[in-house]
Amino acid sequence: MPPEEAAQPVRRTRLTAEREAELFGAVLDLLREVGYDALTMDAVASRTRSSKATLYRQWRGKPELVVSALRHEAPVDLMRFDTGSLRGDMRAIARHMDEGQCVKDAELLSALGHAVHRDAGLHQALRELLIEPEVRALDQMLQRAVDRGELAADSPARTYVPHMLIGGVVTRFLIEGVYADTDFLVGYVDSVILPALGA
């Protein structure tokens, strides 16, 4: 083997950021149009003029591609909220949720919330790539509040914070017929989440 070849790292073609964003946008458009079940890798390849080999090489399959597209469009990135107080952090999340895909795309999320009951691969990808990182980031935020003395380390409500946050967003449309907005979410943080935590 010639030395210059041995020195080459194994490379695979990376998509440019622009190309990736365009591809993720097309995946979400298709999801809105046909739903998760009817979405095929063939349709994604055709819509984006990609080869299926490229799609499978970059992502493992349809669940990972869909969740990666969702994560790209809805980068919650809880770690960037570090306001110095639990109330400030939680309100920052509430305001961010209103701006984010999670509320504007409530229909898309409800479609996925339905599909996870039938598709274990989608559920696993959603939990590994989206939910578990957010739950860990949320727990680090709560740990900072414990370290600052704002929150008891053994607050029984602590493990329920992800359920409270996601529950507030997804139930408002069902119950009231309007989407959760900043006023609703900040009110939910102030009236439910912080008092439940005893903070």
Place this chain on the structure above:
Amino acid sequence: MPPEEAAQPVRRTRLTAEREAELFGAVLDLLREVGYDALTMDAVASRTRSSKATLYRQWRGKPELVVSALRHEAPVDLMRFDTGSLRGDMRAIARHMDEGQCVKDAELLSALGHAVHRDAGLHQALRELLIEPEVRALDQMLQRAVDRGELAADSPARTYVPHMLIGGVVTRFLIEGVYADTDFLVGYVDSVILPALGA
């Protein structure tokens, strides 16, 4: 007009309770099999050997029939919980939710939660026939706690109790991959709902 005819009230054929239960069961079976969008009154008529005229006469249309079937199978009937304390009432709801259709049929509910975004008639029927009566019953339960001095009349968490309750049920599968059970729901009542209410 002969007097005996004028004396007759307008009558329509009522289904027997057994026949109605059988019909509702078939509607929910069909819902699980094909989903809300693909469910047709023709299919219900054929599966239950009814005439479509009967279905439309008894219910106004597909949304009302589906929601009536759901209400029949999942009679939450919050009014029957009156244990004498807010904690007792809320725990009774938690235990009842675990027994009820709302958890065992999480997939069916997520299908409807998705369909309401596309079908205003379904959403209206669901809110009028199922959600609003439950929200009113829940508010009467909270008012009894206010009257007993257990709860401040202006508790800011009061209006969020329906969101908390439904949110606890629907988010657990998404976040943890297991369905809400009695332990989870009673823990949610004790750790989240009662502390948020300051009760």
